Amino acid sequence: MTSETPGSATPPAAPIPVPTSPAPDVLRCASMELVVTDLARSREFYVDVLGLVVTAEDEQAVYLRSMEEFIHHNLILRKGEVPAVAAFSYRVRSPEDLDRAEAYYQEMGCPTVRNRTGFVRGVGDSVRVQDPLGFPYEFFHEVEHVERLAWRYDLHTPGALVRIDHFNQVTPDVPRAVDYMENLGFRVTEDIQDDGGTVYAAWMRRKSTVHDTAMTGGTGPRMHHVAFATHEKHNILAICDKLGALRRSDCIERGPGRHGVSNAFYLYLRDPDGHRIEIYTQDYYTGDPDNPRVTWDVHDNQRRDWWGNPVVPSWYTDASTVLDLDGAPVPTRERTDDSEMEVTIGADGFSYTRPDDAEQMPEWKQGEYKLGHQL
C-alpha cells in the first residue's frame, strides 16, 4: 500500500490559480487524521509504546494529544479498510478565517466541505478541502480545551512527546507546491536543490519553527510523515531503547540522527500500518520575516543526515495514500523531475562529504557507496 508505484498517467498538472480573496491566517499544523486498519493495534502503538495521551475514544476512533497540548487532539486514529490519511489539519487564528479558507479554495476550484459542528470530536466549525495538490487539508479554529500536561511529570515517559511539530507531504512538482503554499502564507525556511535549479524538497513554516509542513518530491499526493517533538535528544534515544526492549526495533526505519536540513535531531518510525512518524527535537527560531533561507546541495551527503549516515531506500519510496473528501484514495502522479535517491545513490548519482573532495571517499566507505549504486 505504501510502497512507491507508478502513478496514473494523468496529464501534467495545470498551474495553480492565485486567488484574489485573502488566504486564511494559519497558526500551525495541529492534527492529522490517520486511517488505520486495526484500531486496537494502532492505539497500542501510539499510546502504550509512544505515550501519547488519549483525550477521547470510541469504537471508530481514538483522539490523542501530546504532553504540552491544550487543544483536544493532535492525532486521530480512525478505523478503516485501507491505511490512509484523511486530513492534514491546521488551526487558523479566528473563526472568520474559516470563511476565508472556504472562499480561497473555492476560488481555486477545489472541492470544499464545511461542517459548522466539526468533522471530528473536540473541534467546532471546520472546512475541509481537497487542495490543488490533491491533499485533504482541514482548517478549524474552535476547539475544546483540555488539560495541558506540561507540568504533569508524573505522567511523562522517558520518551515523552510534547508537541506536534510538522507534516511532510510527497508531491511530484515541488516548486509548484511551494508557490501554492507561499500564497497560502507559508514561508520557505530551507530547501534542497541541485546546480541546475531542480528542487527536491522544501520546508515551509507558519509558526516560528523550521516547518509546519514540507514538500518532498516524489509520486504524489502522498503523506510522507507526521512529526512529534520531544524536549531533548535522550528522549528520542529512550524511544529506540524501549522499542528494542519490546522486540519491535523493526519499526525503526531511519535514525536516530541529526538532520542537516533543520538542524534537528530525528528518528523515523513506521506504525503498524506503515504510516511514518518522525520524532524530532531542537530546530531553530524562524519567526523573523527575513529569516535566512538555507539551500542545500542535493549531492551534499550531510543534508539529510549531518553525520553522513545513509538514508534507507524505503524512506525515499514509501508514503501513505491520502483520501479525497469522499474518503476515496486520491490517484497519484509520478515525479518527472530528477529523483533525489537516483541522483545521490543511484547508478549515476553521487554524494560528497566535502564539496571539493568528491572522489576521495575513504576506502572503507566505498563498499557502502557501491551498495548505493546497486539500488
Next chain:
Amino acid sequence: MTSETPGSATPPAAPIPVPTSPAPDVLRCASMELVVTDLARSREFYVDVLGLVVTAEDEQAVYLRSMEEFIHHNLILRKGEVPAVAAFSYRVRSPEDLDRAEAYYQEMGCPTVRNRTGFVRGVGDSVRVQDPLGFPYEFFHEVEHVERLAWRYDLHTPGALVRIDHFNQVTPDVPRAVDYMENLGFRVTEDIQDDGGTVYAAWMRRKSTVHDTAMTGGTGPRMHHVAFATHEKHNILAICDKLGALRRSDCIERGPGRHGVSNAFYLYLRDPDGHRIEIYTQDYYTGDPDNPRVTWDVHDNQRRDWWGNPVVPSWYTDASTVLDLDGAPVPTRERTDDSEMEVTIGADGFSYTRPDDAEQMPEWKQGEYKLGHQL
C-alpha cells in the same frame, strides 16, 4: 547600585493613556544594551566563560550574539561609569513599524528619539523611547545579517547559548504595566497573584514562547534579568560545572532549578557588575490566541521553583538601574502593593507545597522556613 533602596518619593503614577494610533508589530525581544564598568572583565565573562560570540567590538563596546542568531547581536556591552541598562531592544516586523512606534509613544507623551542609521553598530533605522514605565525601549527592523552558527558544532561549548529568550523588568505596579504592554500587543501567558487579586508578576509574549518580557513587582523601573536559552538542561549544568572549575561559583545566584511559572529549566548568574543573567531552556508553545493563561498562587511554594527550593533574597531585591534617553539613571518608585518576598517568607508570610496542607511542613524543613521568617 543594584541593591534595593527606597525609590524617590514620586507621586503615584498617572494612568497610561491608550494611543489611538496603531502599535508597532513587535516580533521579539532581540537585544539588550548593558553598561558595564570594566569592558575587558565583562567581555571575559560573556565570551570566555559563557561562550557568546563576538560579532564586532571596539574600545567602547562589544557586540555579542548567540549560536543560532542571524542578526548582528543580542547583547551589547558598553563601557560606562555606572552599571546600568541603556536599551531593551525589540525587533519589529517592517520598516514602517518604526513610524508606528514613534507615533505611538509620542501620543503617550513619552520622550522618543529616532536615528535613521541606528544607535548602535549593525542596526539601521531605530526608535528609542522612554516608555510610560520609565524603561528605555528600542525598536528596529533593519539589521545586518551574520552567520547563523547553528550548525557550527565545532564552535559550540558544553554550555552553548543558542538564543536570546526574554527580558525581565521590575516595576512597582504590575497591572498598570500589563495594561500598557497588552496595548502594545503583548499577551499574558502566566502570572502570580493572591486571593485578593494582587498581582506580583506577569509574563508576556510576542513570539510563541512564554515571554519576551516579564514584569516583576518591586521598586522600579529596574532591569531584573536578561535570559539566554540553551538546547538542553545538561548545557545549563555544564555552565555551573565550568564556573566551579574557574572558582567563580559565587556568580551563581539561584538555581539551577525548574520553574513552576513557564515550566522552564533555569539558572541565574550575576555578571561582574552584578547584572543578572538567566540561562533558560524548554518552556512551551504559546502561539495560539487562546493560549490558556496560567495563574499561580503567590503562596504556592512551587511557583518560582517547581522543586520547592528557596529563592534567595537578593533575587527579590537586586536589579539593575535603567537609563533615560540622555543616559541618566531613571529615578525609581517603590512598590506599594504587597511584596512577594514578604508575603511568602517574611514575618507574616507563608508558603505551602500542598494547598490544603500549609501547616504540615516536615519537621526537618521547619528550620529552613524559620530562617525565612528572619529575613
Next chain:
Amino acid sequence: MTSETPGSATPPAAPIPVPTSPAPDVLRCASMELVVTDLARSREFYVDVLGLVVTAEDEQAVYLRSMEEFIHHNLILRKGEVPAVAAFSYRVRSPEDLDRAEAYYQEMGCPTVRNRTGFVRGVGDSVRVQDPLGFPYEFFHEVEHVERLAWRYDLHTPGALVRIDHFNQVTPDVPRAVDYMENLGFRVTEDIQDDGGTVYAAWMRRKSTVHDTAMTGGTGPRMHHVAFATHEKHNILAICDKLGALRRSDCIERGPGRHGVSNAFYLYLRDPDGHRIEIYTQDYYTGDPDNPRVTWDVHDNQRRDWWGNPVVPSWYTDASTVLDLDGAPVPTRERTDDSEMEVTIGADGFSYTRPDDAEQMPEWKQGEYKLGHQL
C-alpha cells in the same frame, strides 16, 4: 527521631583492636534494611515515586532492587515501631569470607550472629555484627539471582535508579572509623580536613567507585543516607520534576547539584520516615591501588557543592537511628572534634570560593552568608 540531639554521656571510645585474623573480602555495599513505620506509605515512595522494583514482599517487608541489579534486593523496607536502620549489608567474595567475617569481628569483641539460611529473604548464609562503631553490619555471599532489568527499557522510568551506589554513616571520630575500615580492606578516596588536621568526613571504597561507604563526623552511630545511581543527570532532574508534579517537593532536602567531593551529580531526598536517600551519578574510576586521594579544605565552599550552593542545616544535623542485633536503638555519642557546620557557616565559621579571596564575597552574596551566621 532523626534530628540531632546530644548523645549519651558515654566515655571516650576505646581504641579499636586490629584483628590478627584476615578480614573478609568485601565486594561492595549491596543492600540496606530500613525500618519504616508505615509499610504501605514507604512502598508507595520507593516503588511508585522512585521506581524501584519489587522482587518480593509480604506483610512485614518489601524487597526492592534497582534496574541493573541481579541479586535479590538492594533495599528492604521492614515494618517497625520506630524508623531506624537494621542492617548495612555488604556482599563478600566467597562463602568462606563469612567465616572470616565472624572470626574477625569476634576477635574485636563485637557481638555477632550467624544465620546459615539468611536473616532475610533471598539471601543465604549471613553474619550480622554490631561493629566497633556501633553500626549493624551484615555480610553475605549466597544470594538468589533475579532478572537484571538493564535491557528492560519498557520498565524504565524517566528517573530510573540503576544501581545501589553507597552508604553514608555518621560517627563522632572519623579517623578512628577510617582506621577500622582500612583494616577491613577499604581504601580512602577523598576526605575533608582543615589545616589543623581535623578530619570532618572520609569516603572509602571496595568496588572501583569513590565509595561503598563514607564516614561523616557527628553524633553517632547514625545512618546519614543510602545512595542509588542513575545513568545520567537528566534522570535525577526528572525525579525532582515528578516530585513537583506529585506536590511532594518538600521531600527534596538538598540539591540537585554537583558534589566537589566525588565529582558526582546528586540529589538528597527524605523518605516518609525521614530516612535520607541520595540519588547520585557519574563519579570516577578508583580501582588502581595508587588512586590519588583527594583532600578538601573544610572551608572550601565548593567541597560539598561544586557550584557553591549552601548546604541546608538539616543535612548536617539529621540522621537515622541504627539498631543493635537485638533490634534496640544504639545509643549515640557526641562528636568532640569541630563540627563542619559550625566551622563553615557558624558564628566563627567561614567559607571561601577562592582560597586567597575569603573577604571578597560579592555584596549580593553577603546576605546569604550573614544568614549562615545566624544558624
Next chain:
Amino acid sequence: MTSETPGSATPPAAPIPVPTSPAPDVLRCASMELVVTDLARSREFYVDVLGLVVTAEDEQAVYLRSMEEFIHHNLILRKGEVPAVAAFSYRVRSPEDLDRAEAYYQEMGCPTVRNRTGFVRGVGDSVRVQDPLGFPYEFFHEVEHVERLAWRYDLHTPGALVRIDHFNQVTPDVPRAVDYMENLGFRVTEDIQDDGGTVYAAWMRRKSTVHDTAMTGGTGPRMHHVAFATHEKHNILAICDKLGALRRSDCIERGPGRHGVSNAFYLYLRDPDGHRIEIYTQDYYTGDPDNPRVTWDVHDNQRRDWWGNPVVPSWYTDASTVLDLDGAPVPTRERTDDSEMEVTIGADGFSYTRPDDAEQMPEWKQGEYKLGHQL
C-alpha cells in the same frame, strides 16, 4: 592495509599451554600504542577533534590521556611507516606482577622483553610479550601520575572522553582465545553464539565493567578497536555533530546506537589511518564473581545494535595490523568457524527481531535485507 584479506596459510593453531606459574594480577586495560603514518594529522584528530589531552609529546610520539585519568597516558600515537598497533597495555596491581607476567608468558613459550625503565615515556618497569594469539601485550605498574582533570570543566568539550574503557581484538578461534584469557584471570561477561555452539565473539573483564577486552572472530591477530568512555549519551552525539561541522562525517563508520551486548551506547570512528575508535558509555557493574553471563544468539538482530540498525560490512571486515616485539607485522590466520557477517546478512544468513517471527519482516524492511544478501 586494514581491509580483510586472506591470512597466510599457517597450520591450525596449537593448543595454548596452561602455565603452572601464577598469572599477573591485571587491574585494567590502560593504554594502546598506535603506529600512525602522519603524526601531525593523527594528533589533530585525537586532540583537536576528539579532545584527548596531551601529557607529553616529541617528534616521534604523542602521549594522550582522557579527562579522568591520573596515569601518564591512555593512548600513544607513534610515527611509523605502516599503520599498526604496537602494544595493548595493561596495568597490573604491583611491581611483583611484572615478574609474574614474565614467567607466565615464558612458560607459554612466548617471546618476552623486559625493560626496567619502560618502553615508553611516563611508565617504569614493563614487560612486553607476543602472546599465544599473536598480540603484542604490555604489562606495567610503575607510572607517572598526572593531574586528573575530572573537575577541570573549563577544559571539557561537549564530547569529552573521560576514560579508556576497553580493547577489542580480532582472532580466528574465539574459544581458544577465551580459554587463554580466562587463565590470565579475565572473566567472560557476554558472548555471541549460535545454536550449534559456535562462538562468534566474547567480552571479558578484569575491572568491574563489561570488558577490558573482547575477542571478535575473524582473520587475526588484528586490532578491532580501542574504546573511550564519555559520561552521557549526548556527549557522543556531540562528537558526531562536530564531525559534521568539520565536514568529516565520513570518519563515522557505524552508529551512534545502543549495543545489545553490553547495553552501552556507542559510536565507531575511523582515524586518519583507518584505526577504529569506539566512543562508549553506560554499560553495567560486573564486579561480582557470579555476575551472570549473557549469551546472545548470533541471529538476534538486536545483539549488535539494540535498535536493529544494520552493521556496515567494513565493521566486520576491517581491522588493524598488529606488530611483533621487533616491530614487524604479525602474519594473520583466517577464521575457519562460521563468519558472523555471513550467517546474519550473507547469502544463507538471516536475522530476526523476534525469535519466533523470522519470516515476518515488514515489507518496507525487506529491501534492506535483500541488500544484505548481496554483500
